[in-house]
Amino acid sequence: MTLSEMRPGASAVVETLGGAEAEKQHLLDMGLTPGARVTLIGTAMLGDPLIIKVRGSRLSIRRRLAREISVSGGETQ
Amino acid sequence: MKTIALVGSPNCGKTTLFNAVTGLHQHVGNWAGVTVERTEGESVREGQKWLKWVDLPGVYALHPYSAEEKVTADFLSGGEYDEILQIIDATALERGLYLTRQLMRLSRPMTIALNMMDECQKRGLRIDTRRLSALLGVRVLPISARDGQGIPALLDALQAPAKKPENPVESPDAPEQLAAARYAWADALCQQVRQGNPDTRTRTDAIDTLALHPVLALPIFAGLLGAMLLLSFGRVGNGLSGLLDTAMLSVQGMLDGALRQWQVADGLRRLLTEGLLTGVGSVVSFLPLLLLLFACLSLLEDSGYMARAAFLMDRPMRALGLSGRSFIPLLLGFGCSVPAALSARAMRSQRDRRFTLLLIPMVSCSAKMPAFAALSTCVPGGAAAIFCLYAGGLLLAAGLAQILRRTVFPGEAAEFVMELPPYRLPLMRNVVRKVLRRTGEFLSRACTVILLSSMLVWAMGRLTWTGAWASRTTESILGSIAGLITPIFAPLGFGSVAVTAALMTGLLAKESIISTLAVLAGQGSIRAALASCLPTSASALSLMTFVLLYPPCAAASASIIKGLKSRKLSLLMLVGQFALAWLGAWSVYHLAN
Numbered sequence: 277m278t279l280s281e282m283r284p285g286a287s288a289v290v291e292t293l294g295g296a297e298a299e300k301q302h303l304l305d306m307g308l309t310p311g312a313r314v315t316l317i318g319t320a321m322l323g324d325p326l327i328i329k330v331r332g333s334r335l336s337i338r339r340r341l342a343r344e345i346s347v348s349g350g351e352t353q
Numbered sequence: 354m355k356t357i358a359l360v361g362s363p364n365c366g367k368t369t370l371f372n373a374v375t376g377l378h379q380h381v382g383n384w385a386g387v388t389v390e391r392t393e394g395e396s397v398r399e400g401q402k403w404l405k406w407v408d409l410p411g412v413y414a415l416h417p418y419s420a421e422e423k424v425t426a427d428f429l430s431g432g433e434y435d436e437i438l439q440i441i442d443a444t445a446l447e448r449g450l451y452l453t454r455q456l457m458r459l460s461r462p463m464t465i466a467l468n469m470m471d472e473c474q475k476r477g478l479r480i481d482t483r484r485l486s487a488l489l490g491v492r493v494l495p496i497s498a499r500d501g502q503g504i505p506a507l508l509d510a511l512q513a514p515a516k517k518p519e520n521p522v523e524s525p526d527a528p529e530q531l532a533a534a535r536y537a538w539a540d541a542l543c544q545q546v547r548q549g550n551p552d553t554r555t556r557t558d559a560i561d562t563l564a565l566h567p568v569l570a571l572p573i574f575a576g577l578l579g580a581m582l583l584l585s586f587g588r589v590g591n592g593l594s595g596l597l598d599t600a601m602l603s604v605q606g607m608l609d610g611a612l613r614q615w616q617v618a619d620g621l622r623r624l625l626t627e628g629l630l631t632g633v634g635s636v637v638s639f640l641p642l643l644l645l646l647f648a649c650l651s652l653l654e655d656s657g658y659m660a661r662a663a664f665l666m667d668r669p670m671r672a673l674g675l676s677g678r679s680f681i682p683l684l685l686g687f688g689c690s691v692p693a694a695l696s697a698r699a700m701r702s703q704r705d706r707r708f709t710l711l712l713i714p715m716v717s718c719s720a721k722m723p724a725f726a727a728l729s730t731c732v733p734g735g736a737a738a739i740f741c742l743y744a745g746g747l748l749l750a751a752g753l754a755q756i757l758r759r760t761v762f763p764g765e766a767a768e769f770v771m772e773l774p775p776y777r778l779p780l781m782r783n784v785v786r787k788v789l790r791r792t793g794e795f796l797s798r799a800c801t802v803i804l805l806s807s808m809l810v811w812a813m814g815r816l817t818w819t820g821a822w823a824s825r826t827t828e829s830i831l832g833s834i835a836g837l838i839t840p841i842f843a844p845l846g847f848g849s850v851a852v853t854a855a856l857m858t859g860l861l862a863k864e865s866i867i868s869t870l871a872v873l874a875g876q877g878s879i880r881a882a883l884a885s886c887l888p889t890s891a892s893a894l895s896l897m898t899f900v901l902l903y904p905p906c907a908a909a910s911a912s913i914i915k916g917l918k919s920r921k922l923s924l925l926m927l928v929g930q931f932a933l934a935w936l937g938a939w940s941v942y943h944l945a946n
Contacts, residue, residue, distance in 0.1 A: 297418075299769060305451070333445055336664045
């Protein structure tokens with residue numbers, strides 16, 4: 277399952293990250309590492325971008341990038 | 354004198370600490386070759402400078418992917434400093450320690466300041482700084498930069514040399530594994546030194562339930578923006594402007610009287626009172642607006658709401674090829690292009706910044722309104738014409754955006770991942786400092802441009818080529834130049850010297866278009882002046898289109914050009930604006946006929 281398919285309010289564990297080198301590194305730096313717990317707080321209108329909470333920080337992530345982050349253990353919409 | 358390199362992530366309170374330890378002893382410059390600001394300062398005690406600070410840009414890590422990270426990493430691996438001071442937001446300890454690990458690999462003397470301890474206390478979190486210090490091998494001091502708590506102790510501690518941390522062993526690995534390992538280390542440390550639950554529902558969560566509510570978010574956003582615009586462009590802003598105008602008039606009167614008393618030559622006296630002071634007056638007229646707008650914007654930024662605004666507007670802005678961060682500068686453009694440009698210049702991504710700056714002139718500013726209003730009287734269905742003009746202008750702007758994103762600015766807008774910082778009450782000291790600095794930047798640059806061009810236009814309008822006083826404006830330098838240019842406007846339906854000269858003065862200030870036209874046409878009223886210069890309503894429409902699209906006032910153009918930092922783009926912009934205005938007016942004229 278990808279991050280973009282999570283239900284708002286649900287929690288999951290990060291598995292792998294896709295995206296370009298710079299994007300991936302930025303996500304990793306912000307705490308989105310394999311094994312980290314991530315919670316989907318909500319989205320803007322049209323479902324883009326998404327807001328997630330990871331390691332105590334709130335991040336806004338564009339849907340395109342959220343599709344490249346696979347997670348496990350969460351509930352789909 | 355020791356030099357300290359100040360490092361920390363964005364939103365960790367680094368600026369507050371920097372301001373607290375340096376006071377007024379700061380200087381802002383640029384890092385060589387990039388558009389990143391370099392701020393340095395000194396700590397002063399009893400009139401003596403005893404500590405030097407280099408405030409590095411806020412970064413989350415030291416990878417060379419962004420200009421800020423490169424600048425910070427390069428500086429830290431170089432030798433222009435003695436010790437590192439890292440500021441960590443204690444409420445985001447894991448992320449701070451992630452950066453700490455990378456800093457430790459530099460093996461330089463370092464100290465850590467754990468900021469926002471007051472917030473930690475409120476959340477029931479306790480951090481054992483002594484234990485953390487022992488585990489890391491460097492000094493760790495708790496502070497709360499907002500109230501100044503812990504800062505004297507920090508400064509005292511900095512007098513003694515810092516220790517070099519042990520260089521952590523790391524095997525080269527895939528980025529994911531390396532980051533995971535570093536965070537695992539950070540997580541383990543947090544377990545050992547932090548007590549309490551860091552994931553409790555906070556005030557920020559509560560406020561965000563409203564600010565990011567699926568239904569209420571946009572109305573709240575619109576309300577906040579509306580309040581800001583109403584304050585700056587409405588009663589308060591206008592009231593202050595009025596006061597300033599009155600003050601300027603008295604200054605003008607006093608100067609005139611004084612110069613006459615000293616029997617200064619007529620020409621010089623008039624140059625100073627009419628030319629120079631009018632220029633000064635027009636610069637000063639921007640001040641109330643700028644001060645109010647910058648105050649509102651700084652409050653929005655420092656409170657943390659700005660990030661939410663950028664989040665809400667991200668998707669719609671991406672349809673244009675921009676990011677949510679561009680929304681507010683473009684919105685400000687409806688009021689005045691000067692603060693719009695100044696706001697856009699604060700954007701981090703160079704591509705986004707330049708793209709936004711180029712679009713700002715296409716959002717028609719409020720100073721053009723008097724011209725539109727007057728011209729619309731010559732057109733049947735006047736108010737509808739103005740509406741169509743604005744709508745057409747916006748469509749054109751959207752079209753231009755599409756062209757620009759495929760040619761000059763390929764790629765996606767930056768900030769595909771953005772932190773939404775916790776909400777914090779803005780510190781008034783910081784807000785005042787920001788407002789004064791931004792207004793000062795405007796004054797120092799736009800000032801010279803406006804003053805010089807005011808005096809030049811005044812002289813050109815009053816003198817003939819031989820240096821004598823012109824009895825009629827058509828005899829003046831301005832008049833003859835306008836006469837030469839006028840044929841260009843013939844195909845557009847408004848080829849008369851009066852209109853040309855009016856458009857030329859409009860390059861200085863849009864408000865003067867109609868007044869100049871009235872004076873030059875030599876008729877009794879504005880209506881009559883317009884009637885004599887614009888034979889048909891098609892001419893009026895065409896002139897309105899030209900005014901909509903041609904370059905903005907000197908202050909705005911100067912602000913935009915300074916932000917573009919590219920002679921090529923600036924030239925392209927000016928030429929493009931004239932070309933677009935001419936073509937637009939020509940099309941409208943022929944369509945309307």
